[in-house]
Amino acid sequence: MRNQLFATAAVAAFFALTGAAAQAQTVGSVGAGYSRAEVDTGLGDGDLDVFSADGSVAFDAGSLRGAVDGSVANFDGDGGDATNWSVTGHLNTGFNGGLAGGFVGVTTNDEVTVWGVGGEAQFNVAPQTTLYGQIGYGQSDDLADADLWAGRAELRYFISDNFKVQGSAGYTNIDTNFGDLDTWNIGADAEYQFASTPWSVTAGYEHGEIDDANLESDTFKVGVRYSFGGTLRDRDQAGASLGSVNNLFGGALGQSVIAAFGQ
Template identity: 35%
Template sequence: MKTQVIALGATLLLAAPFATPALADPTGFISIGAGPAGTEIDTGSDTFNLDGYALEALLSGSIMLTPVLGIQGDVQFTSRTLDDSGDDITTNSFDGALHGFYREADKFLVGGFVQIGRDDLSYNSASEGTIDRAYVGGEAQVYFDNLTLYGQAGMQQFDLSSNSPTSIGLNGWFANAEVRYFLTPNLRIEARAGFNTLDFEILSATFDTVTIGAGVEYKLESLPISLFAKYDYSTTSAEALMSDDATVGNHRFLVGARFALGEDSLLDRDRSGASLRPVQGGNGFLETFSGF
């Protein structure tokens, strides 16, 4: 039932921008990327490294309901598979987000969003549990010629379910920041950082996750196609969960392509199109150890 609810919610979130009476035609893009990924587990007394690969697909659509009011919907799928001495540890994640915003072109954007997601965890293709995620928060962008500043913040809730009839809830908050710089209208570089925390009340533990990332995107002339490369790294610490200081670090490097709809340039997307992002969820400890 949970899977059906999340799938239905994601479908409705994506359909919203395209099913609402609007001032202009919708804009958006489809993005597909793949590349190497890895995890480093440091228990305080030992260190383990796991290597693998990651995939990401994102469909985003935006539409203006009035000259200044708009909505955006996102559906995202990510997958990561790690090799554990010949055994596969896989996390498949599905997310749907809906943003509502007020935007004055070339000045600023302010808005809010809701997002739901699920992580399906498996070991050698055998299910080991799920993590249901929910986010609610606010976001803003400020535009300075060829520079964009972007921030998100809000509350998050995780529901961890293993192969047992009970589930465990975790609550916390998150904050993300991003800087985008346009060398030309069709060449963008970006840097981002974030922090989120989750309280695990049953074990009196707190998970703190720090994320950093960078990327570049170039749109081909006269074609609705852009190429991108990006790197993301996160480290999660588990305070009071283990006697020694323990951390889990995750990294991935993706290259791929985006196929645009109704966008003249990358700068055009940033100032008048689908420029908002779904929250990049996840927790290194929960994804690595849940069900194992």
């Protein structure tokens, strides 16, 4: 019940912030997607169908820039289903060709809550290429009093202002009462926005492993997205594509594990 109340409050806060930000000049997007996760536990295989919705918005915050993103994802597998909620807030400052700042966020379901905080930065390494990096610390009493230390990087290349491809890689060390776990993930994504419209289509793939638990997954993703405030490149430069807490701590595999505890 506590986590359900928190999830409701977090989502209400997300929409309140985005509604307030909409009164100023903003850049962002909302989207919906479907993922198919194939999970190998070492003792057998399992599949998860994941239906999700998410949104992000970047806005002026005085002399700084703010951003907030939120998501909800329902994981449906053989063992039942669970819904993960996530909200992340960002505050940063811009410099020539990039930005740097910090974030705080949470991922939660009926049984598990994971808090996260950290720093992030992005820089235009070439006229059409952005390098983004994120490091953070997370904590969850519900996962055997786990401390999580994580890092993630994304390299985004814009074939045009409305056609983006990117590669990503992440690593998380999970220190629990029962020992340490190391998890990593790599992925590739693409997004294409149709000419003279705010609508785009997305597709992606991610592979993740938890070495010490003999657990790995392959996740295939497709989706649609509505952008406001400019092109995909504008969204990137405004800081409306920064990484969320649920992506940082284990990516798609990490969210699947949290959902499994929520079942």
